[in-house]
Amino acid sequence: MRVLVAEDDVRLADLLDQSLTEAGWDVEVVHDGRSAYRRSLPDGMPYDVLLLDWMLPGLDGATVCRRLRELGVTTPVLMLTARGDVRDRVSGLDAGADDYLAKPFDLDELLARLRALHRRSTYADLDVVEVGDLVVDAGARRVRRGETEIELSAREFDILHLLAANAGRVVSRYTILDEVWDGETDLRSNVIDVYLASIRGKIDKPFGTTTITTVRGAGYRLEPGPGR
Numbered sequence: 001m002r003v004l005v006a007e008d009d010v011r012l013a014d015l016l017d018q019s020l021t022e023a024g025w026d027v028e029v030v031h032d033g034r035s036a037y038r039r040s041l042p043d044g045m046p047y048d049v050l051l052l053d054w055m056l057p058g059l060d061g062a063t064v065c066r067r068l069r070e071l072g073v074t075t076p077v078l079m080l081t082a083r084g085d086v087r088d089r090v091s092g093l094d095a096g097a098d099d100y101l102a103k104p105f106d107l108d109e110l111l112a113r114l115r116a117l118h119r120r121s122t123y124a125d126l127d128v129v130e131v132g133d134l135v136v137d138a139g140a141r142r143v144r145r146g147e148t149e150i151e152l153s154a155r156e157f158d159i160l161h162l163l164a165a166n167a168g169r170v171v172s173r174y175t176i177l178d179e180v181w182d183g184e185t186d187l188r189s190n191v192i193d194v195y196l197a198s199i200r201g202k203i204d205k206p207f208g209t210t211t212i213t214t215v216r217g218a219g220y221r222l223e224p225g226p227g228r
Contacts, residue, residue, distance in 0.1 A: 001118055001175060002026045002046065006036035006061065007053045007080070016051070019107050024174025025114075033059030040068055040075060047075055048118050054081035054092065062095040069096035076117035080105070115178055129164040131224060134203060134211060136164045145207055155180060156199050159192075163212060163222040172219035196220060 003020055007013040008031045020027045028045070030036050033056035040050055050068075052061035059067075065077050079097040092100050099113050129136045133146045138161055143150040152160060158180045163171055176192055196212060204211050213221050 001048045001178070002028070003049045003051055003114065004036065004039055004047045005029045005051045006031070006033065006056055006064070007051075008032060008056055009053075016110075019111070020114075023111055024172060024178050032057045033061065033064050036061075037064045037067060040064070040073060042071065042073060049114050050075050050077045051114070052077055052079055052097075054079055062092050062097070065092075065097050066095040078110075078113055078117060111178075119179060129161065129167070131164050131167045131211070131222060134164070136161050143203065145203060148207075150202050152199065152202060156195055156202070159195055160199055160203070160222075163220060167222045168224040170215050170219045170221045175219070 001024070003025050005013060005016050005020070005027060007016060007029070010031065013029050013031065017027050017029050028039065028047075030039060035058075036050070036052060036056065037059055039045065040047065050065075052064055054061040056064070061079055061081070065079070068075070068077075076099075077097045078099045078101060079092045080101055080103060081092065082103045098117055101110060101113060127137070127139045129138070135144050136157075137143070141154075141157055143152055143157065143160065159176060162176065162179050173192055196214075200212055211223055213223060215221055
């Protein structure tokens with residue numbers, strides 16, 4: 001998951017960079033509004049979430065957000081600000097921000113809000129994911145391979161949907177913990193392996209195919225082509 005952090009307080013920006021990186025995010029940091037705007041344009045590097053400080057030099061965060069929305073950029077935006085007035089919060093949301101967090105803030109709450117924004121946008125864009133004959137319907141929370149319905153637990157479904165939405169790309173253990181468990185389980189535990197074994201036993205083994213592969217030291221990948 002990629003996040004652009006636009007924060008002119010260098011000390012806070014460094015803290016956000018470190019905290020988000022440790023949580024498994026791919027972080028890029030800028031310190032002014034014009035850089036944030038240029039980096040977020042449709043022809044630039046795609047981000048999963050934008051974290052914008054309101055009081056950025058050059059262009060303030062609300063202006064950056066408003067201009068991006070006018071260009072059709074739909075990347076979720078979380079606005080950070082020291083402003084506590086309700087009218088300021090409304091102004092930020094009216095500019096196109098998806099969420100708002102006042103300073104000082106708790107890092108755990110910030111991470112939870114970023115995860116929620118990313119989940120919401122992923123599920124909205126990929127309500128039904130088809131990978132070969134495997135269909136994952138996020139709206140109905142149903143899975144089928146061909147004409148066969150497959151029963152998964154809620155956690156199994158969330159893991160499979162995450163992998164299917166990123167078919168062909170490696171999804172790290174950090175990302176799975178962040179998206180499915182909200183980082184609430186120990187990365188050193190084998191809970192992910194247990195769930196992946198169960199999912200494979202339901203979507204692959206009965207059909208004589210291999211859809212989910214383990215990439216040693218990196219994570220897991222759902223193959224975009226037909227399984228073996």
